[in-house]
Amino acid sequence: MTPHTDPESLYHTFHALKAERRLRNRDAAAALGISEGEAMASGVGRDAVRLTAPFDALFRRMPELGEVMALTRNEAAVHEKTGCFEQMSGDAKVGLALGSAIDLRIFYGRWAYGYAVTEQGPKGESRSLQFYDAHGDAVHKVFSRAGTDLAAWDRLVAEFAAADQSAGEKVAPRSAPAGDETPLDAIDAVAFRRDWLGMQDTHDFFPLLRRHKVSRRQAMQIAPEGHANRIGNDLTRSLLEVAAADGVSVMCFVGNPGMIQIHTGPVHRVEVMGPWLNVLDPGFNLHLRQDLVDQTWIVRKPTADGVVTSVELLDAAGETIALFFGERKPGKPEREDWRALVAQLGTADSLAA
Structure with missing residues (x-):
């Protein structure tokens, strides 16, 4: 089907396709060859209201809404947290939402x-x-829930409604992936390993990659010995199932260029449905497309509090799908039960190999 159509025709085609095939918005838009944003924009003036920037000013008002569900996703993972927005901070470029349930790292420059x-x-x-x-x-x-203050919701939408409420949106075309990682033989691996071992905080990792012009996938390949070990992609299921059975409290990060969303706490109900590996808990749902995971790594990063261990999932392009850590706070060493669980994964993979 061609995406080159007027907003009214697009709106009716989109909703007819959704109903006929019982598709979610994202999948129906993809079937039409358009972005999900274009599909939503076709409904402006009907079932959608265009909101106006600055989006950081709007988003800092989220605590007024009470209980909501926050959803962040990428191509291979969907992360859903239900609760209230609490502490909001930041500026027009980046922000934080910190709270007992909803925990976000926000990059407004991408919105x-x-x-x-x-x-x-x-x-x-x-x-x-x-x-x-x-x-x-x-x-x-952000989705409304039973505990949402709908009057506050309506006030917020009215305050940030754009003057232009005509249907349709012209989005920027996607450029082809560059695919131009720095050649491995052009990287000073000795200096990279030295700086890796000199990290004092897990947040030093992104500047480390930028400074050495190294992709995350390449970092795994040239990491200091014992600091990045590739394991089978099927072991993420074991990770979650054992964490659930043993009561190991975890941190699960899922993000895209504009947002990172974090769950901290135990997981309980782990189920597989087709290609999807799911956590289906009250207040937290994770949906992970196992068939889109290309590489899984156990990664160890030095910090001032000792080594911090993560399990990191990458897609075929080397982009991050999800990160798992043991629950921890700055100034505290890594949980021994998490470290033992990850060591068990590595041992299981060695035995399988």
């Missing part, structure tokens, strides 16, 4: 479009605030 959407579904009316990047790819969504 281009926003919509307040009202949809009718099998469970009744759904309200959401949806934010997209310049290409129309979803950055973050």
Whole structure:
């Protein structure tokens, strides 16, 4: 089907396809060859309200809404947390949402479009605030829940409604992936390993990659000995199942260029449905496409509090799908039960090999 159509025709085609094939918005948009943001924009004036920047000013008002569900995803993982926004900080470029349930690292510089959407579904009316990047790819969504203050929701939407409420959006075309990682033989691996071993905090890792012009995938390949070990992609299921059985409290990071969302705490109900590996807990859902995981690594980073261990999932392009850590606070050493669990994964993989 061609995406080159007027917003009204697109709106009807999009919703007819959704109903006929029982597709989610993202999948219906993909089937039409358009971005999800374009599909949402076709409903402006009907079931969507275009929101206006500055989006950081809007988003800092989230605590007014009470209980909501925050959703962040990438191509291979969906992370959902239900609770209240609490402490908000930041500026027009970056921000933080810190709280007992919703924990976000926000990169507003990547946000281009926003919509307040009202949809009718099998469970009744759904309200959401949806934010997209310049290409129309979803950055973050906030959904109403039973505990949402809908009067505050309506006030916020009215205050940030754009003057232009015409249907349709012209998004930027996606450029082809560059695929131009620095050749491994051009990287000073000795200096990179030295700086890796000199890290004092896990947050030093991103500057380390930028400074040496190394991708995350390359970092795994040239890491100091014993600091990055590749394991089988199927072991993420074991990680979650053992964590659930043994009560190991974890941190799960899922993100995209505009948002990183974090769950901290135990996991309980782990289920596999087709290609999806799921955590289905009250207040936290994780949906992970196992078939899109290309590499899984156990990674060890030195910090002032001792070594911190993570399990990191990468896709075929070397992009991060999800990161898992043991629950920890700055100034505290890594949990021994988490360290033992990860060591068990590595041993299991060695035995399988």
